[in-house]
Amino acid sequence: MHNILVLGGTIEATRLVAELASAGLPCTLSYAGRVERPKPQPVPVRVGGFGGTDGLASYLREHAITHLIDATHPFAAQISRNALHAAQATGTPLLALTRPPWTASPGDNWQTVPDIPAAAAALAGPARRILLALGRMHLAAFAQAPQHHYLLRLVDPPEAPPPLPDHHIILDRGPFDAASDEALMRAHRIDLVVSKNAGGSGAQAKLIAARALGLPVLMIDRPALPARHETHEIRTTLDWLMG
Numbered sequence: 001m002h003n004i005l006v007l008g009g010t011i012e013a014t015r016l017v018a019e020l021a022s023a024g025l026p027c028t029l030s031y032a033g034r035v036e037r038p039k040p041q042p043v044p045v046r047v048g049g050f051g052g053t054d055g056l057a058s059y060l061r062e063h064a065i066t067h068l069i070d071a072t073h074p075f076a077a078q079i080s081r082n083a084l085h086a087a088q089a090t091g092t093p094l095l096a097l098t099r100p101p102w103t104a105s106p107g108d109n110w111q112t113v114p115d116i117p118a119a120a121a122a123l124a125g126p127a128r129r130i131l132l133a134l135g136r137m138h139l140a141a142f143a144q145a146p147q148h149h150y151l152l153r154l155v156d157p158p159e160a161p162p163p164l165p166d167h168h169i170i171l172d173r174g175p176f177d178a179a180s181d182e183a184l185m186r187a188h189r190i191d192l193v194v195s196k197n198a199g200g201s202g203a204q205a206k207l208i209a210a211r212a213l214g215l216p217v218l219m220i221d222r223p224a225l226p227a228r229h230e231t232h233e234i235r236t237t238l239d240w241l242m243g
């Protein structure tokens with residue numbers, strides 16, 4: 001009998017739990033609680049942190065979880081580390097369902113930086129019009145480059161005004177499409193896109209639009225994670241569960 005815990009907050013997790021529900025495999029989807037109105041799901045949902053590695057390990061034991069699937073965002077490094085350590089501590093089988101990183105294609109003009117502070121540091125220089133597609137928790141790092149106009153695309157309105165003197169907020173959630181992103185960038189006269197290397201299709205539209213418009217992209221690399229059992233495929237995830 002399966003009792004699967006899926007750590008989510010991504011399109012991949014949403015797709016996976018839809019498959020698990022239609023396959024009749026019991027699972028619970030876990031959200032951190034960052035988004036105010038998450039979309040309804042066909043499986044039970046729990047919301048909020050577990051209380052670190054120990055809290056997650058206790059949850060796995062108390063709920064007799066048979067399989068742990070880490071389908072969190074590649075930049076959510078803390079929960080992925082916690083998942084690995086809690087799985088090891090409890091002997092729970094763990095699989096990470098991840099997206100391959102994006103790679104530059106001909107026509108792309110990417111500058112790669114290792115992390116968000118490095119992206120903010122790379123923005124020293126004359127004022128530009130920047131699409132900063134990062135999520136509200138990362139905006140503070142860019143206060144050190146206040147000369148730019150920032151177009152911010154956020155899922156929820158920020159609780160406090162972003163610490164960026166010249167910004168414009170658009171409330172929207174993916175998946176996005178390249179034609180709309182191109183129109184958005186034209187309308188706002190964007191001349192630089194700052195993006196995390198999230199991978200996947202839902203957020204790739206801005207990169208395709210940047211290529212079409214000949215715009216440079218400041219691409220932030222993923223945080224490093226320890227080696228773990230990993231797949232990019234939902235099919236392989238289902239095989240692993242049935243294996």
Ligand code: NAP
Nearest residue numbers: 008009030031032049050051052072073075076077078079
């Ligand atoms: P993080 O820095 O790796 O995690 C911080 C803490 O949030 C964790 O220690 C954990 O708290 C809690 N947490 C994170 N994901 C959780 C989940 N799925 N279920 C329950 N608790 C969770 O994570 P983050 O970067 O803030 O991301 C939070 C959520 O947003 C994740 O679900 C992620 O998939 C999603 N997301 C993140 C990004 C991004 O760029 N980081 C983008 C899109 C979606 P405890 O230690 O108390 O357990």
